[in-house]
Amino acid sequence: MNVLGFESSCDETGVALVSTRAVGTPLLRAHALYSQVQMHAAYGGVVPELASRDHIRRVLPLTRQVLQEAGATLAEVDVVAFTRGPGLAGALLVGAGVACALAAALGKPVLGVHHLEGHLLSPFLSDDAPAFPFVALLVSGGHTQLMRVDAVGQYRLLGESIDDAAGEAFDKSAKLMGLGYPGGPALSQLAASGRPDAYALPRPLLHSGNLDFSFAGLKTAVLTQHRKLGQAPTANQLADLAASTQDAIVEVLVKKSLAALKLTGLSRLVVSGGVGANTELRRQLDEAARRRSFRVHYPELELCTDNGAMIALAAAMRLQSGAALASSDYAFDVRPRWPLDAIDRVDSAGPVRIVS
Numbered sequence: 001m002n003v004l005g006f007e008s009s010c011d012e013t014g015v016a017l018v019s020t021r022a023v024g025t026p027l028l029r030a031h032a033l034y035s036q037v038q039m040h041a042a043y044g045g046v047v048p049e050l051a052s053r054d055h056i057r058r059v060l061p062l063t064r065q066v067l068q069e070a071g072a073t074l075a076e077v078d079v080v081a082f083t084r085g086p087g088l089a090g091a092l093l094v095g096a097g098v099a100c101a102l103a104a105a106l107g108k109p110v111l112g113v114h115h116l117e118g119h120l121l122s123p124f125l126s127d128d129a130p131a132f133p134f135v136a137l138l139v140s141g142g143h144t145q146l147m148r149v150d151a152v153g154q155y156r157l158l159g160e161s162i163d164d165a166a167g168e169a170f171d172k173s174a175k176l177m178g179l180g181y182p183g184g185p186a187l188s189q190l191a192a193s194g195r196p197d198a199y200a201l202p203r204p205l206l207h208s209g210n211l212d213f214s215f216a217g218l219k220t221a222v223l224t225q226h227r228k229l230g231q232a233p234t235a236n237q238l239a240d241l242a243a244s245t246q247d248a249i250v251e252v253l254v255k256k257s258l259a260a261l262k263l264t265g266l267s268r269l270v271v272s273g274g275v276g277a278n279t280e281l282r283r284q285l286d287e288a289a290r291r292r293s294f295r296v297h298y299p300e301l302e303l304c305t306d307n308g309a310m311i312a313l314a315a316a317m318r319l320q321s322g323a324a325l326a327s328s329d330y331a332f333d334v335r336p337r338w339p340l341d342a343i344d345r346v347d348s349a350g351p352v353r354i355v356s
């Protein structure tokens with residue numbers, strides 16, 4: 001089965017082709033990505049209307065590129081997948097519209113995929129693929145969640161951020177430090193030359209006794225500390241603040257992940273989403289894994305942030321495992337707000353047709 005997948009939930013247009021195999025994870029035949037980061041950087045954040053328009057411009061050329069690189073034709077596509085949510089409504093509608101129009105023209109079924117499920121399953125495309133069950137630390141720009149994952153489609157939320165996501169904490173801290181958008185990679189790069197213990201920043205909910213997160217207070221503490229540095233902080237001061245901010249975020253993520261492993265009794269952790277690209281997070285988790293004898297799995301670096309490969313993969317894995325059926329109704333809707341654990345509830349009565 002060949003699945004063509006489209007991702008357009010935010011500021012990256014992604015297209016990919018995956019093929020299922022008799023044994024093992026589906027094979028990624030080719031994927032292509034266009035990032036709108038430069039366009040939005042001028043505004044200091046994503047402008048939804050511009051994002052939608054740019055997805056329209058990019059999606060068909062990227063599709064041609066993917067098919068060419070895979071040495072495949074549209075006639076070989078069996079299912080068309082798209083990100084159904086969560087994300088920006090207009091941006092999602094572009095991917096959904098293109099996917100359904102293409103599928104209708106080809107006479108093939110479609111499947112709407114949960115964006116976070118794409119992230120969550122993306123480590124299956126790495127050389128060191130995980131096995132079920134595992135604890136997933138999902139750290140994207142809009143979500144910070146710990147989940148227990150028993151199989152495709154079986155996700156139980158263990159804890160999540162009650163306010164800002166870790167990615168937002170990176171982005172907002174970076175913005176107020178004048179590092180531009182998106183802040184995560186910039187802040188992390190600056191942090192490499194700073195001292196993580198230079199400034200005492202809060203570790204919100206670290207000892208809350210549950211697996212929830214809170215990062216809104218941290219951003220305020222970073223703002224206060226930045227103001228104290230005055231109008232013209234030195235490069236060293238900024239690097240120290242970046243390193244201290246990153247250390248606060250990473251420490252909370254690592255300790256809560258360890259608590260989740262302990263609570264569930266599982267010995268496998270899967271990290272995914274944009275913040276999963278953070279070098280310091282990976283270093284600290286790898287170190288903890290060695291000390292405490294658990295396994296930790298990441299997506300390939302290029303598949304940490306949004307991409308089409310994870311959407312095509314999630315669709316293929318759902319179809320293969322019987323967790324979903326593709327639909328030929330083409331009556332697509334999108335779900336800008338869509339909790340991942342709601343997939344469970346929808347699917348509990350058996351496979352569903354993803355239609356409005």
Ligand code: KG4
Pocket residue numbers: 010119139140141142143166167168170171182183184185188273274275276277278279304305306
């Ligand atoms: O998963 P993603 O690409 O998009 C969403 O689904 O939200 O995640 C984007 C987030 C942004 O907040 C970005 O700043 C953060 O991931 N990010 C990083 C790094 N690379 C991306 N944060 C920290 N360190 C990084 N290296």
Ligand code: ZN
Pocket residue numbers: 115119140141273274305306
């Ligand atoms: Zn994402």
